[in-house]
Amino acid sequence: MSHTDILIIGGGAIGSAAAAFLRGAPQAPTVTVVEPDPTYEFASTSRATGGVRRLFSCPENIQMSVASLDFFKHWHTNIAVDDGAGNAAPDLGWKEGGYLFVVDDRGAAIVERNAVRQRAHGVEVHLLDRSDLARRFPSIRNDDLTLAAWTPGDGWLDPNAVLQGFRKKAQQLGAVYLKDKVTGITAQGSANPRSQRGRVSHVQLESGDTLKVGTVINAAGAWAGDVCALLEMPLPVVPMRRFEHYVEIEAALEPLPLIKDLDRLVCRPEGKGYSVGLVNSSEPPGYIFDTDPAYFESVVWPALAWRLPAFEALKLKSEWSGLYDENTLDGNMILGNWAGEVENFYVAAGFSGHGLMHAPAVGRALAELILEGGYRTLDLARMDYRRVQSGEAVREEGII
Numbered sequence: 001m002s003h004t005d006i007l008i009i010g011g012g013a014i015g016s017a018a019a020a021f022l023r024g025a026p027q028a029p030t031v032t033v034v035e036p037d038p039t040y041e042f043a044s045t046s047r048a049t050g051g052v053r054r055l056f057s058c059p060e061n062i063q064m065s066v067a068s069l070d071f072f073k074h075w076h077t078n079i080a081v082d083d084g085a086g087n088a089a090p091d092l093g094w095k096e097g098g099y100l101f102v103v104d105d106r107g108a109a110i111v112e113r114n115a116v117r118q119r120a121h122g123v124e125v126h127l128l129d130r131s132d133l134a135r136r137f138p139s140i141r142n143d144d145l146t147l148a149a150w151t152p153g154d155g156w157l158d159p160n161a162v163l164q165g166f167r168k169k170a171q172q173l174g175a176v177y178l179k180d181k182v183t184g185i186t187a188q189g190s191a192n193p194r195s196q197r198g199r200v201s202h203v204q205l206e207s208g209d210t211l212k213v214g215t216v217i218n219a220a221g222a223w224a225g226d227v228c229a230l231l232e233m234p235l236p237v238v239p240m241r242r243f244e245h246y247v248e249i250e251a252a253l254e255p256l257p258l259i260k261d262l263d264r265l266v267c268r269p270e271g272k273g274y275s276v277g278l279v280n281s282s283e284p285p286g287y288i289f290d291t292d293p294a295y296f297e298s299v300v301w302p303a304l305a306w307r308l309p310a311f312e313a314l315k316l317k318s319e320w321s322g323l324y325d326e327n328t329l330d331g332n333m334i335l336g337n338w339a340g341e342v343e344n345f346y347v348a349a350g351f352s353g354h355g356l357m358h359a360p361a362v363g364r365a366l367a368e369l370i371l372e373g374g375y376r377t378l379d380l381a382r383m384d385y386r387r388v389q390s391g392e393a394v395r396e397e398g399i400i
């Protein structure tokens with residue numbers, strides 16, 4: 001039976017970033033990533049919008065975005081992989097188009113309060129009133145708006161490049177990827193008096209193999225709740241369907257940032273057209289990947305045409321759906337071990353729509369936590385599993 005120091009369940013952006021940072025650390029533990037689908041057809045990472053923003057309220061989220069943005073800006077150096085023909089890091093497709101949150105009276109105070117915090121972390125954020133907004137972005141309807149927060153240094157990138165870059169880097173550093181699925185986790189009693197259920201000793205795979213493990217990270221994204229259920233560990237993370245629509249219009253508009261409004265409409269330039277979405281907050285949880293043309297017609301298009309009247313005439317060219325790993329407690333990631341129960345079992349899930357942008361910061365944080373016994377770069381302790389046990393939510397007010 002083979003042994004691995006660290007077993008990562010799920011090889012998406014989060015699992016692969018963790019693998020790269022763990023293998024890149026001086027301790028260089030052995031790392032095995034179990035991923036059933038190397039094509040990542042249904043993984044959330046492959047279906048994401050790719051937005052990277054620092055418009056958050058929680059200091060942890062702002063700091064993680066600042067750190068990740070810096071990592072992405074030095075992507076080619078950070079992720080350099082030698083394929084024998086020089087640097088083969090995939091092109092990140094980074095577009096520094098900026099982010100723009102537009103709000104009415106309901107959101108103005110929050111946006112102003114958040115801007116103070118964001119500036120304290122070095123973020124260049126401009127608060128635009130209606131006339132500033134009209135001058136800079138004339139195609140955005142503003143007569144129902146009070147304020148906008150604009151971060152010109154934010155932007156978007158290619159989610160698959162992030163995933164493949166981290167995966168190749170991890171593999172080059174010696175991480176082993178197994179095409180398999182974790183179907184069982186065995187925790188056995190230990191000498192640790194703080195541990196109620198013992199420590200994970202073995203993991204069973206769909207292929208019939210069993211691995212001996214030192215530490216386990218659950219990075220199974222929208223499937224993370226099912227993985228925790230193998231240990232009877234409660235996790236308030238559910239799969240929530242989210243649509244993306246690619247549309248084109250005839251009119252030529254000014255260069256637009258990624259726009260979000262209080263209807264939870266999202267719109268950003270993509271190639272010759274625009275990538276658009278509108279989060280349905282009452283979507284029931286489930287592993288549902290169907291698209292729903294009626295939802296675009298009746299909900300997304302009207303909201304889009306309201307905010308950007310040039311979209312009254314558009315061509316819907318394609319649409320798809322993907323899953324948020326939605327944390328129903330507070331919409332923030334859960335990062336850390338099952339303290340007091342199964343101490344060598346870590347969760348990195350519940351990213352609720354902002355995991356891709358935070359993958360570099362999360363990968364580094366997991367390496368610090370597991371190899372050094374605590375955070376060294378960013379203090380993310382408030383995001384640990386203890387808040388699930390106590391029910392104390394850490395809410396993010398920057399999401400609109």
Ligand SMILES: Cc1cc2nc3c(=O)[nH]c(=O)nc-3n(C[C@H](O)[C@H](O)[C@H](O)COP(=O)(O)OP(=O)(O)OC[C@H]3O[C@@H](n4cnc5c(N)ncnc54)[C@H](O)[C@@H]3O)c2cc1C
Nearest residue numbers: 010012013014044045048049050051182221322355356357
């Ligand atoms: C439509 C949409 C738009 C989004 N837009 C953004 C955005 O603009 N910016 C942003 O930062 N984030 C965005 N997100 C969120 C982002 O995609 C996720 O937070 C992030 O990709 C999560 O990465 P992950 O590695 O945790 O999950 P995934 O990429 O889903 O990877 C999890 C992996 O676990 C594997 N797995 C499942 N069960 C098992 C098992 N039992 N054993 C082994 N492996 C298993 C799966 O096969 C999967 O590959 C968006 C998501 C969606 C759906």
